[in-house]
Amino acid sequence: MSTLIKPNHIGRKISRIRELRDMKQEALAQALGTNQQAISAIENSETIEDGKLAEVAKALGVTVEAIKNFSEENMISYFNSFHDNSTNNGQNAAYPIYNFNPLDKLMEVYDEKEKLYERLIQAEKEKVEYLEKIIKGK
Missing domain, CATH: 1.10.260.40 (lambda repressor-like DNA-binding domains)
Known part of the structure; x- marks a missing residue:
């Protein structure tokens, strides 16, 4: 053979x-x-x-x-x-290199959304308290 x-x-x-x-x-x-x-x-x-x-x-x-x-x-x-160390690397690269985990980014966005929602709820509570104070003052 x-x-x-x-x-x-x-x-x-x-x-x-x-x-x-x-x-x-x-x-x-x-x-x-x-x-x-x-x-x-x-x-x-x-x-x-x-x-x-x-x-x-x-x-x-x-x-x-x-x-x-x-x-x-x-x-x-x-x-x-293969990493191109020439001037074509970075912002103007023809083939960008991504160094992040998409699931990690998704979790970051979710956590940020949750914090913003909590801040919105807190702002609404403060607004209600302020309006109640004004109504009681009249």
């Missing part, structure tokens, strides 16, 4: 990473200063020269090693732990 070994097709890896980054070939071409047909040729190539690979990696926002070692199995953990 022989096992088939998948070839290390760099172009397919670039294509898959580009798709995962929700980037079209035209957008990658523009980032590299080329055209869509050149990107298509790169993605169909089994090997790519190191200089060009470095440019593509930079345009995709990943490292050369990430492209070379890319596999479907490890891509989930890689992209979940």
Whole structure:
């Protein structure tokens, strides 16, 4: 029994990473200063020269090693732990990073609503007391 070994097709890896980054070939071409047909040729190539690979990696926002070692199995953990430390991070980020638990936020909103309701009840009680005082004074 022989096992088939998948070839290390760099172009397919670039294509898959580009798709995962929700980037079209035209957008990658523009980032590299080329055209869509050149990107298509790169993605169909089994090997790519190191200089060009470095440019593509930079345009995709990943490292050369990430492209070379890319596999479907490890891509989930890689992209979940990838943090962009460039100027695209933060307020103007294309992919914002949320660091909160939605249930915690929901509970905070619920507690805040409860406090506001209690303040409203207290204000109404004070208003009733004030009006009763005015009525008794007449």
